[in-house]
Amino acid sequence: xxxxxxxxxxxxxxxxxxxxxxxxxxxxxxxxxxxxxxxxxxxxxxxxxxxxxxxxxxxxxxxxxxxxxxxxxxxxxxxxxxxxxxxxxxxxxxxxxxxxxxxxxxxxxxxxxxxxxxxxxxxxxxxxxxxxxxxxxxxxxxxxxxxxxxxxxxxxxxxxxxxxxxxxxxxxxxxxxxxxxxxxxxxxxxxxxxxxxxxxxxxxxxxxxxxxxxxxxxxxxxxxxxxxxxxxxxxxxxxxxxxxxxxxxxxxxxxxxxx
Ligand code: COA
Numbered sequence: 001x002x003x004x005x006x007x008x009x010x011x012x013x014x015x016x017x018x019x020x021x022x023x024x025x026x027x028x029x030x031x032x033x034x035x036x037x038x039x040x041x042x043x044x045x046x047x048x049x050x051x052x053x054x055x056x057x058x059x060x061x062x063x064x065x066x067x068x069x070x071x072x073x074x075x076x077x078x079x080x081x082x083x084x085x086x087x088x089x090x091x092x093x094x095x096x097x098x099x100x101x102x103x104x105x106x107x108x109x110x111x112x113x114x115x116x117x118x119x120x121x122x123x124x125x126x127x128x129x130x131x132x133x134x135x136x137x138x139x140x141x142x143x144x145x146x147x148x149x150x151x152x153x154x155x156x157x158x159x160x161x162x163x164x165x166x167x168x169x170x171x172x173x174x175x176x177x178x179x180x181x182x183x184x185x186x187x188x189x190x191x192x193x194x195x196x197x198x199x200x201x202x203x204x205x206x207x208x209x210x211x212x213x214x215x216x217x218x219x220x221x222x223x224x225x226x227x228x229x230x231x232x233x234x235x236x237x238x239x240x241x242x243x244x245x246x247x248x249x250x251x252x253x254x255x256x257x258x259x
Pocket of ligand 1: 023024025027063064065066067068106108109110132133136
């Protein structure tokens with residue numbers, strides 16, 4: 001399938017999604033959100049894809065939701081927009097395959113929220129993160145008020161959301177948002193290496209770990225531990241578990257089938 005506002009390429013089992021509106025620093029309007037919604041379905045249904053990398057075209061990752069598209073929204077239109085944004089962020093967060101953000105430049109507002117829905121955030125030294133919504137008279141509306149606090153703690157999240165300050169890649173790493181920082185010219189190759197490393201692990205187990213760790217977040221400890229027990233024993237019904245343990249004992253690399 002082809003898309004108007006994103007580039008979509010598959011190579012070596014890795015799907016690269018590049019948000020492609022560089023003239024407006026890849027701001028998210030409804031067209032981008034619909035394209036992202038469709039591409040998530042395409043990725044989920046393609047068994048040849050083992051992981052996803054999200055990045056932006058040009059000098060920005062995503063400089064937020066499109067302010068021009070939002071400026072005259074009615075409250076009802078704003079409700080539909082935030083619902084659409086939430087559903088896209090949740091679909092990345094809940095995707096069974098690992099999702100890695102390769103943040104090449106500005107990740108502001110909805111852009112930072114998009115990174116928060118990914119499993120890993122890698123950044124170039126040119127990356128800048130921030131939640132500037134309050135300076136525009138609104139609040140983060142694609143999950144930032146909740147996911148940011150979960151990742152960096154409520155005090156730091158409050159500081160970022162209230163101050164609207166931008167932070168650089170090193171500061172983002174220091175507060176635990178970013179996993180690693182790379183030089184701009186090596187960002188994609190390094191993130192591809194990271195994707196290959198994670199894809200070499202058992203895919204059924206990865207999907208289960210992701211599901212349990214995400215779903216457990218809003219639950220009581222007892223309910224979350226119950227989820228873990230369910231997923232743990234369920235994996236013993238997969239070929240991947242048999243293969244992973246057999247390969248270890250035979251001192252060879254496992255040949256996982258995602259079954
Ligand atoms: N929505 C719509 N258009 C945006 C945008 C956004 N979120 N972010 C940038 N753009 C557009 C600018 O309007 C400009 O368009 P123009 O060339 O037609 O004037 C173009 O992208 C380039 O941006 P510009 O501001 O000229 O680049 P800069 O390097 O001086 O500044 C930023 C970069 C990211 C600091 C600045 O663009 C910015 O603050 N953007 C808004 C960030 C934001 O508030 N996001 C949250 C929205 S809820």
